Amino acid sequence: xxxxxxxxxxxxxxxxxxxxxxxxxxxxxxxxxxxxxxxxxxxxxxxxxxxxxxxxxxxxxxxxxxxxxxxxxxxxxxxxxxxxxxxxxxxxxxxxxxxxxxxxxxxxxxxxxxxxxxxxxxxxxxxxxxxxxxxxxxxxxxxxxxxxxxxxxxxxxxxxxxxxxxxxxxxxxxxxxxxxxxxxxxxxxxxxxxxxxxxxxxxxxxxxxxxxxxxxxxxxxxxxxxxxxxxxxxxxxxxxxxxxxxxxxxxxxxxxxxxxxxxxxxxxxxxxxxxxxxxxxxxxxxxxxxxxxxxxxxxxxxxxx
Amino acid sequence: xxxxxxxxxxxxxxxxxxxxxxxxxxxxxxxxxxxxxxxxxxxxxxxxxxxxxxxxxxxxxxxxxxxxxxxxxxxxxxxxxxxxxxxxxxxxxxxxxxxxxxxxxxxxxxxxxxxxxxxxxxxxxxxxxxxxxxxxxxxxxxxxxxxxxxxxxxxxxxxxxxxxxxxxxxxxxxxxxxxxxxxxxxxxxxxxxxxxxxxxxxxxxxxxxxxxxxxxxxxxxxxxxxxxxxxxxxxxxxxxxxxxxxxxxxxxxxxxxxxxxxxxxxxxxxxxxxxxxxxxxxxxxxxxxxxxxxxxxxxxxxxxxxxxxxxxxxxxxxxxxxxxxxxxxxxxx
Amino acid sequence: xxxxxxxxxxxxxxxxxxxxxxxxxxxxxxxxxxxxxxxxxxxxxxxxxxxxxxxxxxxxxxxxxxxxxxxxxxxxxxxxxxxxxxxxxxxxxxxxxxxxxxxxxxxxxxxxxxxxxxxxxxxxxxxxxxxxxxxxxxxxxxxxxxxxxxxxxxxxxxxxxxxxxxxxxxxxxxxxxxxxxxxxxxxxxxxxxxxxxxxxxxxxxxxxxxxxxxxxxxxxxxxxxxxx
Numbered sequence: 001x002x003x004x005x006x007x008x009x010x011x012x013x014x015x016x017x018x019x020x021x022x023x024x025x026x027x028x029x030x031x032x033x034x035x036x037x038x039x040x041x042x043x044x045x046x047x048x049x050x051x052x053x054x055x056x057x058x059x060x061x062x063x064x065x066x067x068x069x070x071x072x073x074x075x076x077x078x079x080x081x082x083x084x085x086x087x088x089x090x091x092x093x094x095x096x097x098x099x100x101x102x103x104x105x106x107x108x109x110x111x112x113x114x115x116x117x118x119x120x121x122x123x124x125x126x127x128x129x130x131x132x133x134x135x136x137x138x139x140x141x142x143x144x145x146x147x148x149x150x151x152x153x154x155x156x157x158x159x160x161x162x163x164x165x166x167x168x169x170x171x172x173x174x175x176x177x178x179x180x181x182x183x184x185x186x187x188x189x190x191x192x193x194x195x196x197x198x199x200x201x202x203x204x205x206x207x208x209x210x211x212x213x214x215x216x217x218x219x220x221x222x223x224x225x226x227x228x229x230x231x232x233x234x235x236x237x238x239x240x241x242x243x244x245x246x247x248x249x250x251x252x253x254x255x256x257x258x259x260x261x262x263x264x265x266x267x268x269x270x271x272x273x274x275x276x277x278x279x280x281x282x283x284x285x286x287x288x289x290x291x292x293x294x295x296x297x298x299x300x301x302x303x304x305x
Numbered sequence: 306x307x308x309x310x311x312x313x314x315x316x317x318x319x320x321x322x323x324x325x326x327x328x329x330x331x332x333x334x335x336x337x338x339x340x341x342x343x344x345x346x347x348x349x350x351x352x353x354x355x356x357x358x359x360x361x362x363x364x365x366x367x368x369x370x371x372x373x374x375x376x377x378x379x380x381x382x383x384x385x386x387x388x389x390x391x392x393x394x395x396x397x398x399x400x401x402x403x404x405x406x407x408x409x410x411x412x413x414x415x416x417x418x419x420x421x422x423x424x425x426x427x428x429x430x431x432x433x434x435x436x437x438x439x440x441x442x443x444x445x446x447x448x449x450x451x452x453x454x455x456x457x458x459x460x461x462x463x464x465x466x467x468x469x470x471x472x473x474x475x476x477x478x479x480x481x482x483x484x485x486x487x488x489x490x491x492x493x494x495x496x497x498x499x500x501x502x503x504x505x506x507x508x509x510x511x512x513x514x515x516x517x518x519x520x521x522x523x524x525x526x527x528x529x530x531x532x533x534x535x536x537x538x539x540x541x542x543x544x545x546x547x548x549x550x551x552x553x554x555x556x557x558x559x560x561x562x563x564x565x566x567x568x569x570x571x572x573x574x575x576x577x578x579x580x581x582x583x584x585x586x587x588x589x590x591x592x593x594x595x596x597x598x599x600x601x602x603x604x605x606x607x608x609x610x611x612x613x614x615x616x617x618x619x620x621x622x623x624x625x626x627x628x629x630x631x632x633x634x635x636x637x638x
Numbered sequence: 639x640x641x642x643x644x645x646x647x648x649x650x651x652x653x654x655x656x657x658x659x660x661x662x663x664x665x666x667x668x669x670x671x672x673x674x675x676x677x678x679x680x681x682x683x684x685x686x687x688x689x690x691x692x693x694x695x696x697x698x699x700x701x702x703x704x705x706x707x708x709x710x711x712x713x714x715x716x717x718x719x720x721x722x723x724x725x726x727x728x729x730x731x732x733x734x735x736x737x738x739x740x741x742x743x744x745x746x747x748x749x750x751x752x753x754x755x756x757x758x759x760x761x762x763x764x765x766x767x768x769x770x771x772x773x774x775x776x777x778x779x780x781x782x783x784x785x786x787x788x789x790x791x792x793x794x795x796x797x798x799x800x801x802x803x804x805x806x807x808x809x810x811x812x813x814x815x816x817x818x819x820x821x822x823x824x825x826x827x828x829x830x831x832x833x834x835x836x837x838x839x840x841x842x843x844x845x846x847x848x849x850x851x852x853x854x855x856x857x858x859x860x861x862x863x864x865x866x
Contacts, residue, residue: 030459085395097369099334131799
């Protein structure tokens with residue numbers, strides 16, 4: 001680690017256990033909802049990811065809400081960039097603008113295929129992939145040039161994060177892929193949803209030689225239906241049977257409130273366990289019900305430093 | 306008559322001969338330069354185009370630049386958007402962002418091929434073209450839906466849509482049909498490629514008259530012989546008139562100082578473009594003039610003076626309300 | 639080889655329209671080998687067309703047939719078809735898009751009708767009776783690095799540094815978890831060969847100019863390549 005530009009990275013390098021949140025701009029011209037979501041999360045998380053057209057749904061450009069929550073709410077953004085919709089020119093343009101408006105963290109993603117989204121007829125771009133995107137960002141930040149060595153005036157300062165999936169089956173190619181990106185220079189990893197410490201520990205063990213801070217992703221379920229949808233449509237997510245069972249029981253006993261309470265207890269306990277592992281923090285994805293995040297953290301008893 | 310959402314469109318509809326300017330953000334994270342340049346145009350032009358990776362040379366996002374120009378320089382923008390680099394999902398994303406940031410004019414372009422620019426090894430996208438993009442934006446504005454008919458939440462985007470045309474096209478007929486296709490798909494106004502030949506321009510405008518779409522004629526005052534020669538060489542289908550090019554070329558040998566050189570360039574431009582614009586205004590066929598004096602904006606006030614036009618009675622541009630109350634200075638640490 | 643699929647007979651029928659003299663041309667190349675556009679199919683097409691015109695429009699049309707060695711060879715097409723072309727209104731090409739266009743290039747005033755939709759460059763598995771797309775003619779072959787599996791063609795996203803998160807148990811989410819994830823195949827092949835170093839290797843962004851249409855290749859160019 002050479003330099004620290006963002007709060008997120010500052011906390012991580014100081015060895016504090018960090019929380020990050022997630023917001024999803026939808027197909028809207030209004031920024032009201034993301035601002036409200038960011039206000040709810042402020043003070044509880046150190047930074048908030050802003051998704052870039054998640055599962056290929058055509059939503060608002062993530063750069064705009066990333067910028068707005070930093071300016072208006074005063075909470076740092078992790079601006080997610082995918083390679084599905086933009087070629088290297090457009091991605092470079094957007095990254096330059098991100099630098100210009102003070103974005104400090106980028107999560108470099110390949111992006112889902114267009115056919116899983118709401119405009120499935122669209123052309124897949126994939127001019128770059130997550131590794132070549134990391135390479136581009138590194139060149140911009142470290143060398144002040146774009147991919148073609150054209151000089152950038154006043155180059156941006158970003159930290160680069162990547163995604164990883166501890167549930168990947170098989171796991172080996174996943175680790176080798178992270179290694180490939182790690183060699184280019186990656187500052188942090190945020191993972192796909194994980195539900196137990198065994199998966200976390202196995203992943204951390206495989207990752208140990210890479211020495212990159214890992215934020216374990218967790219995703220509470222708002223309802224049983226959401227859990228079912230999630231399992232069906234989000235690739236690479238494995239919800240253990242006992243978690244499913246306990247949520248179904250909670251639903252039968254206490255309805256919606258029962259599910260919420262069970263979530264708070266389950267994920268609160270899980271965070272407490274994670275605190276004692278080698279992970280750098282937890283990335284909490286609770287899109288549309290951000291209010292649950294403070295409750296889970298409070299239950300866990302783990303202080304957001 | 307199309308609904309005017311922007312100040313530019315309102316002014317065009319009022320029958321006033323309007324001027325628009327052009328700004329080109331650079332490959333930088335520092336937007337203060339382009340904002341300063343925008344301020345030079347304030348009061349003279351109704352709106353400023355903000356170019357999107359012109360000639361496929363990568364620059365900072367035109368969306369963010371357009372927004373900051375509106376905010377910081379207080380001048381309405383025409384946000385240029387190309388199909389070269391983004392598929393329909395990204396175009397939708399950027400347009401939703403533009404709506405949220407209070408941008409009112411879009412220039413829908415197909416865009417140059419990526420091979421022409423400074424990242425020639427990139428993948429050209431071209432999922433849509435300018436006609437399809439125009440149709441997509443029209444649908445967003447009229448129906449509040451995206452290309453697939455899915456509802457857009459929040460206030461309906463309010464855009465006036467411009468498209469490009471090239472009066473220098475040879476043959477001209479396919480060009481006319483292509484522009485008409487775009488107009489039928491929902492374009493509200495047309496801005497043209499650079500014109501030098503007033504007769505050819507007026508002939509083009511005559512052919513266009515029956516379609517009743519406002520056309521702004523592009524002109525290109527040139528800062529130096531180098532700029533003129535470059536343009537002459539690289540822009541397909543348009544050539545700088547020989548005698549004008551010669552005059553520019555002679556400046557270097559004639560002028561004794563930098564200052565004198567600048568004055569001579571100004572003089573040549575004013576002598577050429579003043580009668581051009583005057584003729585254009587007299588013809589009554591054109592809605593206005595699009596002045597593409599990129600990085601040479603100081604010529605615009607001089608042109609106004611030369612033509613005896615007063616600094617237009619343009620009130621402070623009404624920048625649509627956005628969620629951000631405080632002024633934004635680009636942050637770079 | 640080039641894989642084609644015959645258009646519905648009604649579509650072919652519509653394209654022929656009022657023409658009286660039709661020349662059906664097959665090809666002994668790719669389409670002939672896997673029996674989609676060879677001599678046998680040309681004869682069959684001739685019978686079907688004749689019957690259809692008779693039944694649907696109650697008129698006779700004159701049909702000639704020919705099958706050439708390779709419809710993508712300008713000189714072969716010219717010499718084989720010139721004696722037959724004089725009184726012909728339309729040519730129905732049973733070959734791929736290259737064959738149809740070669741005929742159109744040689745005989746500029748003849749209307750050429752494609753009988754096939756050209757699909758991809760692929761492998762023929764005669765046992766399974768299936769065709770698989772294996773090459774995209776990307777102009778920059780990296781098969782050595784990828785265990786003989788082409789990620790440009792066989793990965794839905796054409797990734798150079800896969801796999802992405804859209805795979806599970808070696809299957810791809812695109813198309814509903816049926817097709818293999820090319821990058822898991824690559825991993826397994828390289829592991830087998832003890833060459834995982836090639837898997838972890840970072841591959842820089844592609845130069846898409848290699849895929850820029852329209853592409854051509856001249857003799858001098860081939861020479862230059864060989865010389866270097």
